[in-house]
Amino acid sequence: MKSLSRRSATPLVATIVAVFLFVLTLILVVVTRASATDGTPKQTGRVLTIHDRGTQSLIMTEAITVGDALKETGITLDDNDAVEPVASEPLVAAEYDINIYRARPVIVVDGPTRKKVITAYQTGAQIAKSAGITLFEEDTTILAPTDDIVSEGAGLKLTIDRSVPFTFTLYGITSSARTQGETVGQMLKEKGVALTSEDRVVPDQSTIVTAGLTVRVWREGKQTVTVEESVAFATDQIQDGDQYVGYRAVKTPGQSGTKNVTYEIFIQDGQEVGRTAIATIMTKEPVKQVDIVGAKYRGAYTTPTENEVITWNFLIANGFSREQTSGIMGNLMQEHRFNTTGDGLAQWTGSRKAALLALPDPYNIYTQLNFLMGELNGGYRGVRDAIKSSSTIDDAVLIFQNKFEKCGVCAQANRIQYAYNIFASH
Secondary structure, eight states, X not given: OEEXXXXXOXXXXXXXXXXXXXXXXXXXXXXXXXXXXXXXXXXXXXXXXEEETTEEEEEEEOOSBHHHHHHHHTOOOOTTOEEESOTTOBOOSSEEEEEEEOOEEEEEEETTEEEEXXXXXXXXXXXXXXXXXXXXXXXXXXEEEOXXXXXXXXXXXEEEEOOEEEEEEETTEEEEEEEOOSBHHHHHHHHTOOOOTTEEEESOTTSBOOTTOEEEEEEXXXXXXXXXXXXXXXXXXXXXXXXXXXXXXXXXXXBOEEEEEEEEEEEETTEEEEEEEEEEEEEEOOBOEEEEEEEEOOOSOOOHHHHHHHHHXXXXXXXXXXXXXXXXXHHHHHHHTTOOSTTTTTTOOHHHHHHHHTSSSTTSHHHHHHHHHHHHHTTTHHHHHHHHHOXXXXXXXXXHIIIIIOOSSOOHHHHHHHHHHHHHHO
């Protein structure tokens, strides 16, 4: 390493030396390039201009990294010091400007909180972050020398001027916001909100902005707004004669689409009183779901023991948990012991039984299970949703008993015990 110069950056001398350094650097570069073309050995050193505490040093080095070059120069770094480029930066170019930022004490004042940090960061945001303080975009900082050397010592003081949080509803969109404006009018100017003669503001623009204040801006009369909405996918079913009734599998998963809908809305006193869709543009077509469902019957009659196993698998396949399935089946055990004869699994009566008997092969276990699920997905979907929201066997038993079976003499204790027995056996 060759030290070419070192100087203190006084105003007049700084200008002269800067010109000298520039000319010297230019000569070095020209000589280096010339040597590469006239056959003489090429210069492999790097020219570094180091800026440290107002002093500039020009050196020639063959060091591998910035950190190695600083060590050669005898410059030591504290753990809190910062270097640009970083010390680990490989030296590959012919020239570099190295800036060393020395750590110094900074008093951070954030309202009633005062914190002292040792940092080399130069901006208020960087210093606040190093002190573990989060700044909002609207917060401002002032970095200045400490004004009380006796108590605070020599160094800098970073004062944080916090913005005021408030709730802002702007043309129907509500968000949490912050501002440095003292009044609502100053806040609107800060946010770049240009009001028209049809616009209304509550509270008045002269109102002082305080924490928690709610400000609403709306436009009276007829206007248009475009929103993105979801488009539900349809479902097709493919009957599979090789699979038994009760089988269900997704062949092609469905995907919801999206559309942009433009509405003409009418605002009166800040409230929407009418809305009409005037244009719809599909932005993403929904993908139809295709399900495979079983269409093969096992025969007109199966034993109650077989029916219990079939019922368990059927309800699990339809999205019920083990506890919920046990609760439903505890009821079916009490009703007809999983026989499909007579009034069927659930002891249907009246118009419900008539609807079952109108189906092909009504005493088949799969016919009755599909009929049961058809009721739970239709007029009794509230029972289905309540059961699927339950988490215990007891709750599932009581919901099905009281809202689906609606029994006269329920023998509730039996239903619960049957449910626990079924839960244990499956």
